[in-house]
Amino acid sequence: MSVSQPNKKAHRLLVSLRMQARECKRRFIVLSLVLVLPVAFWASTYYTVGEDPTPIKIHTYSGIEEITVPARESWPTKIGLMGIAWAVGVAAFYTMTGSIHKDKRLVLCGYRSWQILGARLILLMGIALLVSIIPLILFVPTIAPLHPELVWLASFLVGLIAVEIGLFIGTLIPRPTEGVLVLVALFGIGMSLPGTAAHFFPTYPANQLLYAGVFAKNPLILPFVWHALLIISFVAILSIALWSYRVRIWRW
Amino acid sequence: MVLLKIKGIHKRFGRLKVLRGADLEIDSGEIVGITGENGSGKTTLLRIVVGLLHCDRGKVKIYKGFGYCPQAPIVFDSLTMEENIAYFSAAYGLSREEGMQRGKALMRKLRCDQHATKLVAHLSGGTIQKLNLIVSLLHDPDLLILDEPYQGFDYESYLSFWKLAKELKKDGKSIVVVSPMIHERRFLSSLYRLKEGRLVRESTK
Numbered sequence: 001m002s003v004s005q006p007n008k009k010a011h012r013l014l015v016s017l018r019m020q021a022r023e024c025k026r027r028f029i030v031l032s033l034v035l036v037l038p039v040a041f042w043a044s045t046y047y048t049v050g051e052d053p054t055p056i057k058i059h060t061y062s063g064i065e066e067i068t069v070p071a072r073e074s075w076p077t078k079i080g081l082m083g084i085a086w087a088v089g090v091a092a093f094y095t096m097t098g099s100i101h102k103d104k105r106l107v108l109c110g111y112r113s114w115q116i117l118g119a120r121l122i123l124l125m126g127i128a129l130l131v132s133i134i135p136l137i138l139f140v141p142t143i144a145p146l147h148p149e150l151v152w153l154a155s156f157l158v159g160l161i162a163v164e165i166g167l168f169i170g171t172l173i174p175r176p177t178e179g180v181l182v183l184v185a186l187f188g189i190g191m192s193l194p195g196t197a198a199h200f201f202p203t204y205p206a207n208q209l210l211y212a213g214v215f216a217k218n219p220l221i222l223p224f225v226w227h228a229l230l231i232i233s234f235v236a237i238l239s240i241a242l243w244s245y246r247v248r249i250w251r252w
Numbered sequence: 253m254v255l256l257k258i259k260g261i262h263k264r265f266g267r268l269k270v271l272r273g274a275d276l277e278i279d280s281g282e283i284v285g286i287t288g289e290n291g292s293g294k295t296t297l298l299r300i301v302v303g304l305l306h307c308d309r310g311k312v313k314i315y316k317g318f319g320y321c322p323q324a325p326i327v328f329d330s331l332t333m334e335e336n337i338a339y340f341s342a343a344y345g346l347s348r349e350e351g352m353q354r355g356k357a358l359m360r361k362l363r364c365d366q367h368a369t370k371l372v373a374h375l376s377g378g379t380i381q382k383l384n385l386i387v388s389l390l391h392d393p394d395l396l397i398l399d400e401p402y403q404g405f406d407y408e409s410y411l412s413f414w415k416l417a418k419e420l421k422k423d424g425k426s427i428v429v430v431s432p433m434i435h436e437r438r439f440l441s442s443l444y445r446l447k448e449g450r451l452v453r454e455s456t457k
Contacts, residue, residue, distance in 0.1 A: 008345050011342060012342050012343065012345075015338065015339060015342035016339070016342070019328065019331060019335060019338075019339045022330070022331060022335065023328065023330040023331060026330045026371070027330060101326050102326055102327070102328060104304065104326075105322070105326045105387075106339070106340070106343050108302060108303065108304065108320060109340055109343035109344055109387075109391075110343040110344050110345055111342075111343045249302075249303035249304070250300075250303040250304070250305065250306050250307075251303055
């Protein structure tokens with residue numbers, strides 16, 4: 001007996017989610033590295049960077065404040081956030097490049113491209129959530145941020161942005177070396193740039209939320225959350241459109 | 253009853269003209285062989301027929317549901333044979349039970365049911381090729397389009413393949429088999445050679 005028509009779409013999405021989760025579980029070394037990388041990035045700088053005073057700008061409800069904090073309190077958290085972006089972005093990238101032919105066969109057999117991509121998005125969002133929680137176990141007791149919930153939000157949002165960017169680059173540039181180098185450059189430059197140039201990179205709102213969460217007494221939150229959600233939605237729409245084109249079936 | 257009609261397919265890759273007006277018509281209950289030298293365009297033709305590749309000119313009409321078995325196995329390495337069957341069953345809109353029932357019967361026919369719960373990454377090339385073929389047969393299609401389906405099979409499995417092909421033909425299904433070497437000409441309803449971008453009919457004797 002075939003699956004009834006109304007349930008078919010949901011059934012396909014759930015089966016795809018289950019199978020992609022199984023594949024992911026069986027690649028537990030990669031998954032562990034994705035989870036550990038941000039902590040390793042953070043810890044390696046935290047214990048080496050020193051106490052030099054570093055000026056930083058934070059956004060509060062009363063405007064932009066410039067404060068000076070020890071390098072150990074600012075730089076490692078930013079590096080940790082960069083670690084999340086790299087780890088999640090590269091994982092998302094490989095879920096696309098490694099599966100294009102298989103996904104195309106699934107589409108040929110009856111799947112809709114959005115069902116496969118939807119399942120992948122749900123799975124990667126779950127991974128981004130895990131990656132945003134695990135480093136907090138170390139970050140929060142060590143750096144004692146003023147708003148730990150904002151540090152989590154910044155980590156989760158950067159994870160979501162990285163998921164979308166990873167999926168998009170994976171669809172746009174299917175060659176692994178070239179694609180990973182673009183991701184490294186995009187997140188590396190975007191998160192290390194000071195000043196206004198950083199505004200043009202997708203990780204900017206998450207960076208601002210992170211500093212506001214660690215240092216601001218009265219942090220400005222909503223504009224950065226909206227900014228991040230706008231980037232996530234825009235890149236998601238681009239990825240879905242490009243992905244559907246890549247796995248399309250020609251009918252004559 | 254016509255199941256597949258291909259008319260004037262043209263395809264070029266840069267300056268290289270691979271297909272120059274390939275025509276073919278397949279009726280139900282036929283096994284059609286397509287052969288040709290390496291690089292003659294056999295795989296390109298099949299990829300165009302199933303819709304994986306765009307053609308420059310020409311028409312393809314498939315009148316019923318079809319199954320496609322690609323030349324290089326396209327299955328999920330990190331899943332078991334059973335999980336692959338369940339995944340593709342969902343793609344075809346089959347329930348898990350129906351898909352598994354059919355998958356198990358096909359695994360038995362192709363003599364690989366003992367590997368059902370093994371990860372594809374741990375299987376031999378021949379067994380992966382069998383799974384590749386099983387996936388294309390799961391939904392019991394009227395037309396099967398197979399690109400070198402028995403590549404890597406041992407002799408017993410090769411014979412099992414032809415036995416299965418004969419059973420399908422008896423049930424009124426049609427099969428297109430592409431291979432550079434087709435020895436079992438006696439099983440074919442017709443044989444074509446892809447030569448200079450066109451399909452030329454050859455004797456099956």
